[in-house]
Amino acid sequence: MTAATKCLIAAGLISQEQATEVIEEAKAFEDKLPEELIVEKEYAESEEVYKALATEIGYEYRTTVEESELDGEYINLVPIAFCRSHRLLPLKEKDEEIEVAVARPFDFSALDDLKLFLKKEILPVVVTPQTVSKTIELWFAGQKDMTEKFIANMGNSKGRSTSELKKNSVEDLLDMSQAPVIKLVNSFIYQAIKARASDIHIEPYEDRIKVRYRIDGVLFDAPTPPKDLQSLIISRLKIQAQMDIAENRLPQDGSMAITIGSKRLDIRVSTLPTKYGERIVMRILEKSHSVFTLDELGFAPKIQKQFEKIITSPHGIFLVTGPTGSGKSTTLYSSLLTINSSESNIITLEDPIENEIFDISQVQVKPGIGLTFATGLRHILRQDPDVIMVGEIRDGETAAIAVQSALTGHLVFSTLHTNDSASTVTRLADMGIENYLVSSTIIGILAQRLVRQLCTHCKKEVTLSDTDMNQYNLKSPDIFREHGCNICRDTGFTGRMGIFELMPISTAIQEAITSGATTRELKLISLKEGMLTLRDDALDKVGKGLTSLGEVNRVTGE
Numbered sequence: 001m002t003a004a005t006k007c008l009i010a011a012g013l014i015s016q017e018q019a020t021e022v023i024e025e026a027k028a029f030e031d032k033l034p035e036e037l038i039v040e041k042e043y044a045e046s047e048e049v050y051k052a053l054a055t056e057i058g059y060e061y062r063t064t065v066e067e068s069e070l071d072g073e074y075i076n077l078v079p080i081a082f083c084r085s086h087r088l089l090p091l092k093e094k095d096e097e098i099e100v101a102v103a104r105p106f107d108f109s110a111l112d113d114l115k116l117f118l119k120k121e122i123l124p125v126v127v128t129p130q131t132v133s134k135t136i137e138l139w140f141a142g143q144k145d146m147t148e149k150f151i152a153n154m155g156n157s158k159g160r161s162t163s164e165l166k167k168n169s170v171e172d173l174l175d176m177s178q179a180p181v182i183k184l185v186n187s188f189i190y191q192a193i194k195a196r197a198s199d200i201h202i203e204p205y206e207d208r209i210k211v212r213y214r215i216d217g218v219l220f221d222a223p224t225p226p227k228d229l230q231s232l233i234i235s236r237l238k239i240q241a242q243m244d245i246a247e248n249r250l251p252q253d254g255s256m257a258i259t260i261g262s263k264r265l266d267i268r269v270s271t272l273p274t275k276y277g278e279r280i281v282m283r284i285l286e287k288s289h290s291v292f293t294l295d296e297l298g299f300a301p302k303i304q305k306q307f308e309k310i311i312t313s314p315h316g317i318f319l320v321t322g323p324t325g326s327g328k329s330t331t332l333y334s335s336l337l338t339i340n341s342s343e344s345n346i347i348t349l350e351d352p353i354e355n356e357i358f359d360i361s362q363v364q365v366k367p368g369i370g371l372t373f374a375t376g377l378r379h380i381l382r383q384d385p386d387v388i389m390v391g392e393i394r395d396g397e398t399a400a401i402a403v404q405s406a407l408t409g410h411l412v413f414s415t416l417h418t419n420d421s422a423s424t425v426t427r428l429a430d431m432g433i434e435n436y437l438v439s440s441t442i443i444g445i446l447a448q449r450l451v452r453q454l455c456t457h458c459k460k461e462v463t464l465s466d467t468d469m470n471q472y473n474l475k476s477p478d479i480f481r482e483h484g485c486n487i488c489r490d491t492g493f494t495g496r497m498g499i500f501e502l503m504p505i506s507t508a509i510q511e512a513i514t515s516g517a518t519t520r521e522l523k524l525i526s527l528k529e530g531m532l533t534l535r536d537d538a539l540d541k542v543g544k545g546l547t548s549l550g551e552v553n554r555v556t557g558e
Helices: 003-010 016-026 034-040 046-057 080-086 108-118 129-141 146-154 180-194 227-240 301-311 328-339 373-383 396-407 423-430 435-441 466-471 507-514 519-528 534-543 549-556
Strands: 088-094 097-102 122-126 197-204 209-215 218-221 252-260 263-274 277-286 316-321 346-350 361-364 387-390 411-416 442-454 460-463 478-481 493-504
Touching: 003 016, 003 034, 003 046, 016 034, 034 046, 046 122, 080 088, 080 108, 080 129, 088 108, 088 122, 088 129, 097 108, 097 129, 108 122, 180 197, 180 209, 180 227, 180 252, 180 277, 197 227, 209 227, 227 252, 227 263, 227 277, 301 328, 301 442, 301 493, 316 328, 316 396, 328 346, 328 387, 328 411, 328 442, 346 373, 361 373, 373 387, 373 396, 387 396, 396 411, 396 435, 411 423, 423 435, 423 442, 423 519, 435 442, 435 507, 442 534, 442 549, 478 549, 493 534, 493 549, 507 519, 534 549
Parallel strands: 097 122, 316 411, 316 442, 346 361, 346 387, 387 411
Antiparallel strands: 088 097, 197 209, 197 277, 209 218, 252 263, 263 277, 442 493, 460 478
């Protein structure tokens, strides 16, 4: 028996049998104690357990830790990994002792180590593990201008060795014990994630480095590091993304895994040699992000009804089109989530796998070893699939195999880069797919874009003139526009939503495709059949107060 379990038995919170069970189970974990498993198994409430432990050892018990109790002077002396693994966090100084929130009060070895970090006596205060974790994340989320502080404190770093830039398997962005350059790079990434950025751009020029974050589809300037640090910053990122640090003449692609508290993210890294050094763009992918349902995508009721009919077809090809970063993969994930069942064998082929879906086999493309979309698709067909998702049709070979898959009774989902739904037919023809094959296999084409959503805290109501109201075909002159506040970083927008143009392949459109109709002719037929264009859907969202006319014009054109 451990001291903690003996205490909990004496307090009447658990039985002898339960104590024995959790002690045995804890041996299989490196980072869990029996008392933590007791709470997980719901043998006792968390507050009861830790209050009993505090009473037993003679420490104060607290239900919360207030922000006013935190002191960065002491928190920054302790590696964040140490705090997290030992479930503790230094608080403020009190009577020449440092109060410390602890969720493992019997871990005396960790408390002794903490004294060495702080170089002062400590006064433990017992809290729950959830309180410690929450406080750690809230503290670092509340830090402002972290990047500027690192830049100001680093000074001239010429001559530093890249040996301090060693790679960790999973980088913890909140670890303050790293080398200065590592802390600076981590701070760029951390501040970008905190600002909800999807991409980070690091661009070298003759006399400066420019850092920009893409937030809700628009680039914003970030704090600029000294030009002297350019080679160290690039080397650090290339090492972490498992790239060749010695190769700076050719473009490279890589990836890294990072954590922020309990959040796990993957980052795709791309380098491009320029006149003044390697340019780096990082795409942030949050692995823990849940897949949206169809209702959450923002479809107009008419479009959603048609969409659901298409994705439940027994066979055929359904394509989602749009530029990079327009949410195509998100839409396909939602489609798979909708049709996923124990009766269907669904296999995906992706580059990269952005979200994991329960009970669906997902394959990562690896061109370096010959696993391309085309070769992967051939092998998937031998796995008896009902539904196949191909991340992107990039060439004629992949397109031809997708067509053959649809002709042999499979339902195929994929994406393509085109400007609207009608032009997709022309794009497939350019890839060498005959018109009769396109008309007999394509069952629907969805074009989409992302528009920024108005900030609900500061959006401002305005009244349009009769001329503008008629020009935009709005039902009401009263709409909203962006204003700006602290919550939205004075942009007037927070988050993005989809606008959609769905072209179901009707009999009339099939006949037009077979006869070689132009993109314009296909679009006219679709409009006569009631298709809503991207602009129509966007203006409908303006009328609902979800986005602005300026944003619609920016995304769809005047």
